[in-house]
Amino acid sequence: MGITTGAQGLTVHRRGLWGSASGNPAPLWFRCTVRRKSRRVPSTTTPLPYQNTRFQTRIAEAGARLSEWSLNPWRKLSLLVLTFLLSFLIGVGLGSISGALDLMDLVAAVLCVLVLELSVRARGVLRRAEGDRLPLHLLDMARMGLLYGLLLEGFKLL
Incomplete structure (x- = not known):
């Protein structure tokens, strides 16, 4: 035809x-x-690549600068500790706020499970990636901090 x-x-x-x-x-x-x-x-069956915007370029440059900055072991350790503490604070805050409101318990639980499951899936992709391991370590510390904060809030309720 x-x-x-x-x-x-x-x-x-x-x-x-x-x-x-x-x-x-x-x-x-x-x-x-x-x-x-x-x-x-x-005809082509794959889409044409998009042109990088200034925002995408700046984000990529910031990630590269952060990776270069964290080559020093003390800087990397401080970045990991800050990530852990920030995610711990988010976990404690989420647990205490949802417990105080008494209406958002189910939503907060689903949100936490969703975030943790997505981070587990992203971890598999980051493990297979070549190059710097900093994003993988940051994701691991964020997962541990969030989970530790939520568990601590759960044990406070017992």
């Missing part, structure tokens, strides 16, 4: 979900080919 348009005589053919006339299996999405005077040019 083809549609001829324009002065160049472009014809767009569609192949279905289960293959083409040549017997090659097509993917599960429709692939369009453009024919121009008996020459076939397959």
